[in-house]
Amino acid sequence: MSSAQHLLESRPHSVAHLFLARVEATPDREAYRYPVVTEAAGPEAEQWRSLTWAQTADRVKTIAAGLLSIGLRPEERVAISSSTRIEWILADMGVMCAGGAATAVYPSTNADETAYILADSASRAVFVEDAGQLAKVAAHKDRLPGLGHAVLIDAETEPPRIEGLEVLTLADLEERGKAYLLERPDAIEKTVEGLGPEQLATLIYTSGTTGRPKGVRLVHDCWSYQGVAQEATGLVEPDDVQFLWLPLSHVFGKALISGQVKSGHVMAVDGRIDRIVANLPVVRPTIMASAPRVFEKVYNGIAARARADGGAKYKIFLWAARVARDHARTGQEQMVATGRRRLPLWLSVQHALADKLVYGKIRAAFGGRLRGSASGSAALAPDIGYFFAGAGVPVLEGYGLTETSAACTVNPADDYRVGTVGRALPGTEVRIAEDGEILLRGPGIMRGYHNLPDKTAEVLESDGWFRTGDIGDVDKDGFVRITDRKKDLFKTSGGKYVAPTEIEGRFKAICPFVSNILVIGNGRNYCTALITLDETAIMPWAASHGQEGRGYADVVSSPEVHALIDDFVQRVNGDLQRWQTIKKFAVLPRDLDVEHGELTPSLKVKRPVVEGEYADLIEAMYEGSREA
Template identity: 85%
Template sequence: MSSAQYPLESRPHSVAHLFLSRVGSTPDREAYRYPVAGGPGAHGAEEWRSLTWAQTAERVKAIAAGLLALGLRPEERVAISSSTRVEWILADMGVMCAGGAATAVYPSTNADETAYILADSGSRAIFVEDAAQLAKVAEHKDRLPGLDYVILFDPDPDPDTHSENDADADADADPPRTEGLTTLTLAELERRGEAHLREHPDAIEATVQAIEPEQLATLIYTSGTTGRPKGVRLVHDCWSYQGLAQEATGLVRPDDVQFLWLPLSHVFGKALISGQITSGHVMAVDGRIDRIITNLPVVRPTVMASAPRVFEKVYNGIAAKARAEGGATYKIFLWAAKVARDHARTGQERMVATGRRTVPLWLSVQHAVADRLVYGKIRAAFGGRLRGSASGSAALAPDIGYFFAGAGVPVLEGYGLTETSAACTVNPADDFRVGTVGRTLPGTEVRIAEDGEILLRGPGIMRGYHNLPDKTAEVLEADGWFRTGDIGDVDKDGFVRITDRKKDLFKTSGGKYVAPTEIEGRFKAVCPYVSNILVIGNGRNYCTALITLDETAIMPWAESHGQAGRDYAEVVSSPDVHALIDGFVQRVNGDLQRWQTIKKFSVLPRDLDVEHGELTPSLKVKRPFVENEYAHLVEAMYEGSREA
């Protein structure tokens, strides 16, 4: 099964169709790998187990049949609240193969917003990872009259307390009571499904065949930076298109091993599953962020999708380690980093000019030496086989992109939104261009509006916001063009460049427009200690910035500069650290127009995070929230200034 078998213009009605076709084509090939806690892995590592496509289908069909046995009807919503793990994928495919629609809920979402999403979506059931997720549902059960079932991935630690027949369990038990809800384990649901299939052996095939392309498949709630999230309606055809379009780019191959750690509640992670089912390659699944570095040499992926923040942290970690070793080690790193950037930048410039990615002989020789000294170790940290890593959700600083490209780990930036079912552009592996988000996927169109806004049209575009027709009309035009809210341009070769979010652009009191994302990206490229930066200046007569530092990078620096024994808050508020960061601010200012320069900055006492409401679950900064939270610091930076 491939895109050659299913051309884009005659694609199957759904990923459920693609899934059954994949299983029929390669039943005995490995589909998924997943870690088992406490398992006896090699060299003290965790044990990783596998599922073939046939084994995956057996479980997916049991889950789907279990949902049918519970009375699930076409397009009825079933929510999933869990971290990234293989059960998330099995549950999602089970919902799809039952003709239902999955509602994705971030496991970090608080109880109030979880209840809002479940109520707004009209979810009848929810898969939850563990007792903590169950507790959030139970807390606001009175707001969820339509929710009937909870299915636990991890077995209840006290199964006698939460049997579906024991609605009068002790209120103080852990996890909490769920009056009015039938609570099942995933295993129990699968057993019900197996019994259903014994009576109706063709139930799943018949249900899948009845799925229509425009049938609702997924509701993903945008983690908006202001207000309540909006439910994005993605139909089965969106995911079928995504699968075939991704494979057509050549970024994934049947013999690949892909490491999936991105949140599946986010559209980026969800879309990767469509591509994997179409291609048939192996997917190693583990969403624990603190295990990424440990897992990479174990999984040894050939492809991986990521967010820019990961590469920023890896680069900052490498730079900090080299700086700590000092002497020749640090000088070699600085030299090798420059060679990597020069090699990648020169190759790209020649590719654009001549169609061939070549470099001068002297640079090629330097690159070979740097490869033996530095780059090989970087590739080994990624497992040694990584052809490239697709990156999305935010912009990657070009200098960091050139560094990794020169080191042999190209970061292939792409672009998409929840409203476009993730990817709508991506850089091709054989002609990637740092600083762009690549070309459109086959079947997707792009054009630039008069005000510079990027407009998109294609099968992956959402069918609207759930229960919000007025909001839908604001962004979806009658002829199918979707207003992205991003500003950018398209070059003569079809490569798209994003310059900023339309709503993030601001005008100084002097009438000059500033694109804060561009400045923030430049700062991240030169400062190895930064975690987050927020450039401010709307209606002001100069720009300022709120900056947070990466604790793992700044604390070793502090210890080696006479601040041993101080905690993080003390370190980042010290004059020495302010002077350190000021040096990087001045470096960035040197390449900016006068009205863009950062005149003052404040280093915050802690990093931004989801728990305090400063970041969305997909780690985007909530600019208005942060500005308001630290308004006293912002006002202090403008105190005494003359506003024009």
């Protein structure tokens, strides 16, 4: 039996078990870092504090005991509506150690949908980050008769009185927990000891692109499996420092905590998106998880700065970018063919020179120690993946869904392959259905949709296979490649199938100005596209092309920008089949965002929403066309 198989078969019943074992094994080692802003104003006053595993356990146990003191029973739900911060982790671990099940709520969720999630989950209590999150709960309290307690994380003043709801501060809850533990000092250990692997641990509501979200039922064994499997792949190591900024309400962020508890490495936690770049040289992470959009923005920013410098510096950047891609692509091809990354001497020499001139600065911007960055939730354009791999910041793409408790495949750091989402985690099986759909089976698969047996039956077979809705293939070495979402594939009026994600990925790979692109053409006789541009990239270009002082909306609607983007469209079209080519496109006056409901919180495009919002613009691109 392999060591990985032994770890899987001997895994404990829950992450709560893993947590208590971790605390016992390394009580004095650093567990978490988190930022604290002092009374002095401004980011320069920000300091980072640490918690050891023993200190973390003290807080987790008092939170768990506080929940027991208000009557929480096994598998009853406790919601968490907060941004990513240390208290989110403490609350979640406290819920699990109390035997409850956490309901994750995005802080950006509106009041109506928050009430829907709390009601559908039958949450007994809710952790809210601040007065704004509490107000959303209070607005629909009449729909939540079973919700008895709210715990306010940030409480600058006395908590408000809300009829039918006891509002506590987090400090209040912990004080109750301390009193509870004085009478029952081993209450948490006994509760954890009684947890079973099939006991409900988490309800995560899919952000979805249409309709009401569905509650995905993930049991304790899902998270225990994630922790053990992540460590078995070598994705995380005990001496790592991981920077966590992803939303913990999303399954990807939540799963990272399982791997961290199992391996015992340091986690630096700060969910403020506007502080990512500033935090990197402070945290100096060795590993980080991210979404493809971040790498696309970083690449666009690097290219824009080089373009602004102009002359020799821009030519050096373009040369270095080409060398990075050639170096990574050639190394990967050699690895696949021979098992070794053999490179021609001329390419190695060029790469060494480019490293001194360009790549070293890129690695420094990430903190200088990043050995790899896991990426998920959407596909990364291969050319961008090759660029970062060649620059010494390999992006290890993985694949998973809320229904699979996040990762089910991941690229290994010592044999990553750009353009794939890696191999299956130990214990997970992958199969391709006759129509190309990817099927998965393993311990991380959900136990169903909450209160939706018919929806569960649509995707979960009786023998455990889960229908992902994604189209892809598996190569001879076990590497999985995703080609498109099954529901996103469309057929033109001429009967030709088009995979829009593939075309969109190609465009993102060559156009440094793009932010989002949607290829459209279902039932039409040609394809069109809606395109949004990255403001940080297009505005410097516009300023250097006679449009200095103009606003973003004016710039993106200008003939000059249309001609610029058209050039990239034609370059993409040159590599496509005739029926795939983009015949017309429109540049939108602003970028897509979560606030307008066009992106999910994990930054996936809600195609029906965008197509509905810009229906007139789409129809204008088909005016006069003859449907065939």
